[in-house]
Amino acid sequence: MTIAVIADIHGNAPALEAVLADIDGRGIRDIVNLGDHLSGPIDPARTADLLMAREIVSIRGNHDRALLTLTPDAMIATDRFTHAALDERHRAWLQSLSPTRHLQEHGLFLCHGTPESDLVYWLEDLTSDGVVHRADAARIERLAAGVEAPVLLCGHTHIPRLVTLSDGRIVLNPGSVGSPAYEDDAPVVHKVETGTPRASYALIDRHADGRTDVTFRLIAYDHASAARLAEQNGRPDWARALSTGWM
Template sequence: MKIALLSDIHANLPAFEAVLEDLEKQQPDAVYCLGDLVGYNVWPNQVISLVRKHGIATIAGNHDLKVSKILPSVGECSKEENSDYAYKLVGNKERDFLLTLPRHLRLEFQLNDQPLHMLLVHGSPRRINEYLLQELPEQYMLELVKEFKADILCFGHSHRPYHRVINSGENGIDHFHHLVNTGSVGKPKDGDVRACYVLIMIDQMASIKSKDAVRVEFIRVKYDVEKAAQAVELSLLPDALADNLRKAY
């Protein structure tokens, strides 16, 4: 089975459209979005419309939940002051959609007479805005995957993609866990301006006892970065967000 995971679109329509086009070529069996459809750019409603049109199962990100406190109207603030502008662009029906998204999604596979549990979250299973950075101590990550019974833990939020494998096995019996950060479709922070998403391949021989049983591939997609950056500059959003897109930080 080929599963596509994407996250942190952040209202970047050109990036999202490029990823959708690439997904047509990849032909995954399932597509999931790990949240943060909105924020930082000017196309939140168009992004939400495409997510719904394509039937992409989606969980809430911390930016999606911010719309609960910000009404869909444009204020009179200057560019420098109007940090809430991106959320004021979200329409009423789109707000309703965001505020009913689940926080987590859990998938269970039965392979080789053995369960394989996959947990999809935005930040972490503990907090929607927790950063699970690659350099976190292994012991902390082991406690996390054990607490939430996750053989494959997938998340976004930091906008920095990585795949890390850890072993919680004891007494010579291996139990491998996969930690997968999807990176960001619409606002990469790893120095690569291209949109990023993940393909996870699980076959019938996959097992928690094999380190290489789950294959993870990061897909980078070129898109019109300048179009997205100029949209920021032509809006009431801070110009610094355009620089973020052009330099991926």
């Protein structure tokens, strides 16, 4: 069985359409979605409509949670834009999502950040001056403790990465469908930059003998159109990230 793993679409409907077309073209029917679906200055409503029209197992990310729990004046600018673009049926869909899922029949555990938090990086860590690097093995193992699944899925950092734990379980981040670079100020100011504007997702092949193959897919799409929408919506920082993969 092949399962497509998507995450961190961030309202980028053109990127999502390209990824879904690639998945459909491969005859793959099973998709899991790791959150942060809509928050972005591109096309949140159309992104929501695309997701709601499909049978995709989805969970809630930190930006999805913010859209549901904060008042607009307490939101960051990107979430305020997104909140204004959505209607009640979109918010009802977000409200229906849980923060984690355990798909025992497929051997998958889904979370956005870590099993305990949608804000904590799992496979990456930061230096005190904001340099992003792969987290050390002990920290990755510690955050996986007690999760009974052979395949652990996370998003949040937008960086495609696969780590094999000492007991043979794997932790997979498929990368970001719609946001190839961003800047954040927590816990320290830092930039995450993939260096490419391509949309990222992953394929998991679960074999009857217990083997699991993983393929990362980096999909070319009309990122210029997404960048133009971000620019028109007053976000030149997003436009540069979408155009280049750099901040």
